[in-house]
Amino acid sequence: MPDNDPTGLYGLSNLPYGVFTTADAPDHRRIGVRYGDAVVDLGAAATALGSPHAALLTAPTLNPLLAAGRTVWSAVRADLRGWLTERPDELTLLPLSDVTLHLPFEVADYVDFYASEHHATNVGRIFRPDGAPLTPNWKHLPIGYHGRAGTVVVSGTPVVRPQGQRRTPDGPVFGPSQRLDIEAEVGFVVGAPSTLGEPVPQSAFRDHVFGVCLLNDWSARDIQAWEYVPLGPFLGKSFATSVSAWITPLEALDAARCAPPERTHPLLDYLADDTADPGGLDLRITVTLNGTTIAEPPFSAMYWTAPQQLAHMTVNGASLRAGDLFASGTVSGPEPHQRGCLLELTWSGENPVELPDGRRTFLEDGDEVVLTAWAPGPDGSRIGLGEVAGKVCKA
Known part of the structure; x- marks a missing residue:
């Protein structure tokens, strides 16, 4: 026992x-x-x-x-x-x-959001150094995109380095990604379906979402940068998304519920926060690369909550199916050691991460990334989220 x-x-x-x-x-x-x-x-x-x-x-x-x-x-x-x-x-x-x-469930649809203000701001500063870090819509709606459900894999599944087009000074070339990255995220597993044409309000979140898991949305930054304008992520993201083998019931995280960050812009009614039923979660994530801790992103810092994401995802009448998976987007906090991807941690390669086996800007073949997390439980206990591990294999 x-x-x-x-x-x-x-x-x-x-x-x-x-x-x-x-x-x-x-x-x-x-x-x-x-x-x-x-x-x-x-x-x-x-x-x-x-x-x-x-x-x-x-x-x-x-x-x-x-x-x-x-x-x-x-x-x-x-x-x-x-x-x-x-x-x-x-x-x-x-x-x-x-x-x-x-893999504990058959994934129906997969949606990935972009819910961390710290992550979005850092990425904006990296790619638009002379412009506003956040796009005009960012504080008004949870930005997301539909991903590829068929390449969601369970923790421990090897990740083959993707190949694709990337831009060079001499024009586009084809070959293995040179800027392979991770994204430390939290996934939400949908249970009860909804009816096509009927939005799911935030108040119904707990009726439809079964549980929570850690998620690593592997990203080929060079492929992504060349292809994503104007329609968004495609081959740079669709090759693999790793999830935990364990789904923590939402009910187990009652003691971890917390209020989201202070709002700086008024929200439309369907996205308004319910102060009596806060939608945030206090999850403490650790990212290790080859056994060395490189980041500790706090999920409590996420600007958009999972109930808001679900409400926005269905506000146009889109229906839910059992097995739908939606992810938070990269979890990052305000401090440098709280950044949930290598793009931010190394500032697009300018500041390499120091490891016992050498420096890293992006992932090398043979590197293993492991995400772990815990949340406050009742009476001072801790709730563990199942780890997500993946090792990079040669293209």
């Missing part, structure tokens, strides 16, 4: 969901819940203990559970906490080291 220390990152207050297989049944994907350094076979528990939700919990992905909605999510979580507390000997717990983790 794993240690149920209330200060542990994966205790009863957390219980994130994932999908795993074992060596003796490599084709049998099962839903699991992380508890300490073990994995609870949730389908086996639901079947053995007569859960009315056993059919959802014996599926090979989280999607049926996602689609079931908030009432079921809360009931399953309450049952699981009760089983772990009162009937632990009737559960199948497997050592985390003995299982293989998989």
Whole structure:
């Protein structure tokens, strides 16, 4: 039985969901819940203990559970906490080291936002040194774009250096990206769908969003710079987006809720902050490169909140599907060590990052990036978010 220390990152207050297989049944994907350094076979528990939700919990992905909605999510979580507390000997717990983790849900649509004022300001200063850092619309709406759902991969999946067109003084050339970057982000996993034509207000955020995960939106800055005007990111972003193998339920982050930064511009009604139900989250992220910490971005500094992003994403009537994923955009804070990508950390290559194995402006083949994070939990505990790791492979 794993240690149920209330200060542990994966205790009863957390219980994130994932999908795993074992060596003796490599084709049998099962839903699991992380508890300490073990994995609870949730389908086996639901079947053995007569859960009315056993059919959802014996599926090979989280999607049926996602689609079931908030009432079921809360009931399953309450049952699981009760089983772990009162009937632990009737559960199948497997050592985390003995299982293989998989992408926990089938991604329906993927949307990436640009919600950090610090990140957007830094990028604006890098690319537009003689102009305003922020575009005129930035303080009035959450800027985002639709990404490629089919290349969202689980933590640990190798990332092949992308190839594409990039600009040189002699004209465009084709070849491997020379400015491969990471973006430390937070992803939000949609559960309950919505109806086409009916916007989802901020007040319905908790009815539609199942949980949270760390996310690394790998970026080829040289490919991106040549292609993104006038329509936005495309091949420079679509080759890989890494997500955690564990989805932390939104309910586990109640103690981490916080108010967003002070607003400097009035917001339209559908984006107005609800002071009684703040939309910010206090998540403390750490970025390591080859084992060395290079950044500690604070998610509490994000200007646009996830409820605002969901409201904006659907205000035109766009519908939600179970398995939709939307990401915060690069998380950066006001201090240099809080910048969530190499573009900012090195100021587009002018100030390399110092590592024990040499200096870096952008990623080299063989580099491994790992994102970890924790959030305040109840009674002084901490909630851990599953890590996101990825190693760069040669093109």
